[in-house]
Amino acid sequence: MRAAERERFILDEAIKFFAEQGFGGQTRELAKRMGITHSAIYRHFPSKEALIERVYEEIYLSRWSPTWAGLIQDRSLTLETRLSRFYLEYVQQVFEYNWVRIFVFSGMKSFDITKRYLEIVREQIIEPACRELRHDLKLASSDKVPLSEREVELFWGLHGRIFYMAIRRFVYETPTPDKLDDIVVDAVRSFLGGATRLLPEILEAR
Numbered sequence: 585m586r587a588a589e590r591e592r593f594i595l596d597e598a599i600k601f602f603a604e605q606g607f608g609g610q611t612r613e614l615a616k617r618m619g620i621t622h623s624a625i626y627r628h629f630p631s632k633e634a635l636i637e638r639v640y641e642e643i644y645l646s647r648w649s650p651t652w653a654g655l656i657q658d659r660s661l662t663l664e665t666r667l668s669r670f671y672l673e674y675v676q677q678v679f680e681y682n683w684v685r686i687f688v689f690s691g692m693k694s695f696d697i698t699k700r701y702l703e704i705v706r707e708q709i710i711e712p713a714c715r716e717l718r719h720d721l722k723l724a725s726s727d728k729v730p731l732s733e734r735e736v737e738l739f740w741g742l743h744g745r746i747f748y749m750a751i752r753r754f755v756y757e758t759p760t761p762d763k764l765d766d767i768v769v770d771a772v773r774s775f776l777g778g779a780t781r782l783l784p785e786i787l788e789a790r
Contacts, residue, residue, distance in 0.1 A: 591628040603682040606689035640697045647677040653708040663716050667772045684754040710739045734786050742775040
């Protein structure tokens with residue numbers, strides 16, 4: 585096996601291993617499972633942390649579309665259309681065994697994969713969506729009135745509602761619908777129905 589092929593093999597197996605065992609799983613056990621020496625892993629990845637970093641790049645960064653941030657801010661479309669399109673594409677990328685389980689395991693350990701990824705979600709999706717809803721409702725811009733945690737939490741609630749189906753499927757292993765498109769669209773529509781009424785009250789209360 586060539587060096588590049590062996591490195592790819594180790595990475596692919598590490599993704600499956602950490603999804604099953606969590607980050608508490610030892611690289612020695614990973615090597616045994618692959619049928620290679622422990623030192624062979626470290627010829628390609630200088631540390632367990634370096635291997636985990638590659639897992640993060642492969643599983644999370646490579647699946648994040650650079651078009652999503654622009655989609656959320658595309659005012660030629662209704663906000664409902666933008667959010668629906670984003671989440672329909674998003675579930676296609678993240679509703680996958682390895683993605684979900686590594687994400688959850690990371691949140692329970694000292695590795696900061698979950699924190700770093702959620703910062704991307706907040707910066708590129710959550711906060712822009714808050715600003716777009718203000719624009720739709722002709723409310724004060726965030727330049728004049730900074731976003732509050734209360735309104736940001738509204739959008740985290742939508743995000744969490746959709747992602748929770750992945751938790752149910754791949755962590756709790758309980759039944760979830762096979763087809764998610766209608767459920768995603770319903771979630772966006774019901775969210776906007778409530779948020780449209782609530783947001784003016786939130787800003788007025790401030």
